[in-house]
Amino acid sequence: MGRSRWCATCWPATRTGRRWKPPARLLRELVYQQGLLKQGIAESKEAMRTMMVTFVERLDGMAASTGQFQSRLESHMEAIRGSRSIADLGKRLDDVLEDTASLQQQAQRAREQMDAARAEVEAAEARVRELETQLRDAGDLIRSDPLTGALNRRGFEEVYEREANRGEREGRPLSLAILDLDGFGRLNARYGHAGGDTVLRHLVETARGGLRAADTICRHGGEEFVLLMPGTPLPEAQAVLQRLQRLLAAQPAVYEGQRIVTTFSAGVAVRQLGEDREHLVRRADRALYQAKCDGRNRVAVAH
Numbered sequence: 001m002g003r004s005r006w007c008a009t010c011w012p013a014t015r016t017g018r019r020w021k022p023p024a025r026l027l028r029e030l031v032y033q034q035g036l037l038k039q040g041i042a043e044s045k046e047a048m049r050t051m052m053v054t055f056v057e058r059l060d061g062m063a064a065s066t067g068q069f070q071s072r073l074e075s076h077m078e079a080i081r082g083s084r085s086i087a088d089l090g091k092r093l094d095d096v097l098e099d100t101a102s103l104q105q106q107a108q109r110a111r112e113q114m115d116a117a118r119a120e121v122e123a124a125e126a127r128v129r130e131l132e133t134q135l136r137d138a139g140d141l142i143r144s145d146p147l148t149g150a151l152n153r154r155g156f157e158e159v160y161e162r163e164a165n166r167g168e169r170e171g172r173p174l175s176l177a178i179l180d181l182d183g184f185g186r187l188n189a190r191y192g193h194a195g196g197d198t199v200l201r202h203l204v205e206t207a208r209g210g211l212r213a214a215d216t217i218c219r220h221g222g223e224e225f226v227l228l229m230p231g232t233p234l235p236e237a238q239a240v241l242q243r244l245q246r247l248l249a250a251q252p253a254v255y256e257g258q259r260i261v262t263t264f265s266a267g268v269a270v271r272q273l274g275e276d277r278e279h280l281v282r283r284a285d286r287a288l289y290q291a292k293c294d295g296r297n298r299v300a301v302a303h
Helices: 024-081 086-143 153-170 184-210 234-250 277-293
Strands: 174-181 216-221 224-230 253-255 258-260 264-270 299-301
Touching: 086 153, 153 174, 153 216, 153 224, 153 277, 174 184, 174 234, 174 277, 184 216, 184 224, 184 234, 184 253, 184 258, 224 234, 234 264, 234 299, 264 277, 277 299
Parallel strands: 264 299
Antiparallel strands: 174 224, 174 264, 216 224, 253 258
16 A cells, blocks of 8 residues: 555555446547537537527518619608699509518518528527537546546546645645545445446545535546545544445445445545645555555544
8 A cells, every 4th residue: 555556647446456437438428528518519509600690681671672663662651742633643652562472471571581580590590509608528538437427537636626726725734535445345245336337436426415515526547536635634634534434334225125234444644734635645655545445434534
């Protein structure tokens, strides 16, 4: 345990020595989907711009038609004033009615076209919103563990950098704990990988139920997790972990009708000002090793 398994250029190792990482196929698929979504958003926005230009052009056409009608109406009025017979007046009236009917037809067509354009723009806006939501979801998947929903290494690093910078500015403590399920290999052998997956998901659900909204749980390999607790001094962080141990004991996972009681060991350290992430993780990792040596189902504090 003297050498950290958490180097900056690799995915963390499990206690069996295997390194866990998201399947390459999953990452390639997510990146591909992101590319398609970004392209779809760009195309939808361009279609919206085209439709808006067409909409304005139709308004201009409607205004021009109205202006032409006004000019023709003035011409008809002049002709009516100069009419010498009932027949001339009747013809002028027919011309006025014909022009009015033509304008009404143009107005009806323009209204229908504008309604259609508005519907198309609204549909494009809805499509953009849908694509943007899907793009955010795809980005979240890249930062999350697909099995448990906890953050993965990338997500953890983003949250850690933000909270560490905030701690430096405000002088607030930042506690980090490493959790490792006890006897997970035996559990997998007894219940199979599906049973093991159930336990991993149950641990994350239980932890979220016992943590504050500001706290974060991350999966860093196999049966190993990290808790990040901003603004939490070391004694309080230790108490949080012990409370989670009690919650996990009181609420066993259930797999195919069987209750699976699990425990975890943990090491916890509080970040010192100026301390880098790798050094903080190594200190918490050494404390975890001490908790395992002390009999498991324990929380050890790094000093």
